[in-house]
Amino acid sequence: MPELPEVETVVAGLKPQITGAKLVSVSDSGKNLRYPLPDFSTLLQQNIQRVERRAKYLLFYFENGQTLIWHLGMTGQFHVLAQHEAKTKHEHVTLTFTDGNTLRYRDTRRFGYAGLCDSDDLEQHAWFAKLGVEPLLDDFSGDYLRDILKTRKTSIKQAIMDNHVVVGVGNIYASESLFRAGIHPTQVANSLKPKQYALLVQHIKTVLAEAIEAGGSTISDFVKAVGKPGYFAHSFKVYGREGEPCHTCKKPIEKIILGGRVSFFCSKCQMMK
C-alpha cells in the first residue's frame, strides 16, 4: 500500500487521534513481522508526544525520550479503534491507551516492522543512517541528483527508487514522475542532461505533493481511506495503464520490468534522448 504520500496521510490521520495518549499495554498475535517486535516495556505509562514521518517510516515519539519506529511494508495499516472493537484478521499488534482507544496494526503480508531507539540517536539508527534526502525538502535538487548519480549505470527509474539516493519514491510515483518529466525509465542514470535532472526532481516533488493533497482530502474518512488504492489512482497517467492510450499523444502505454518491478511509460512522450 504505502509510498510516501500514503505514509504522510497515515501520520496526518493518526496525529489528532493518538497525540498525548498514554500507553498502558501492548499485545501481539505471536506471528513475527519482518523482524521480531521490540520490547515495549519501557514505553508503558508513557505519553506519545508527537507522530511524524521520516522516509516511509512512522515515528512515535514518547515522553521517555524513545521513539517507536514503524514501517508499513507493503500491506501495513494502522487503525484507531475503541478497546472493545473485535480483532480482525491479520491484526498483529494492539497498543492500548488509558483513554480506552487502541491503535491496531494490521499487515496481511507481514513485511512491515517496528523498532525502538533513543530519539536522540534516530539518524544513527541502522534504518536511517544510509537513507538519502527527503524528496520534498530543498536538499533534493537537480544538482544533488546529478551529483549522486554521476557514477551510476543503472536505469534512472531504479535509481530514483533507491532510498540511498532519495527516500519515498516508490514504484507508482517513479513511473508517474518519469512520464511527467518526459524521461524514458530505462535511460542510464548518469546520462541525463543537467536540465533533465532538475525537471525530474521538480516532477517528483509535484507528483508527491499532489498525492499527499489527494490523501489529505480523505483524512476525515481516514480508516476507510487507508489501504485503498483509489484516491489518487484516478490521476495516474501511466501506472497500471498498459495498452491504454497516452493522455498526451494517444500512443498505447507500454509496460516493462526493471529491477523486478513493473514499469509503465509512453515510448513517444518519453523518448530516449
Place this chain on the structure above:
DNA sequence: AAGGTTACCTGCCCGC
C-alpha cells in the same frame, strides 16, 4: 562496488 537476484508473506486474479 555497483548491479542483479532472491527472499520475506498472504491474497487475489487469471487462465486452463
Place this chain on the structure above:
DNA sequence: TGCGGGCAGGTAACCT
C-alpha cells in the same frame, strides 16, 4: 468450481 501460476504500492541480504 478448482487449481496453479503470477503478481502486488518495500526493503535488504546475498551473490557476482
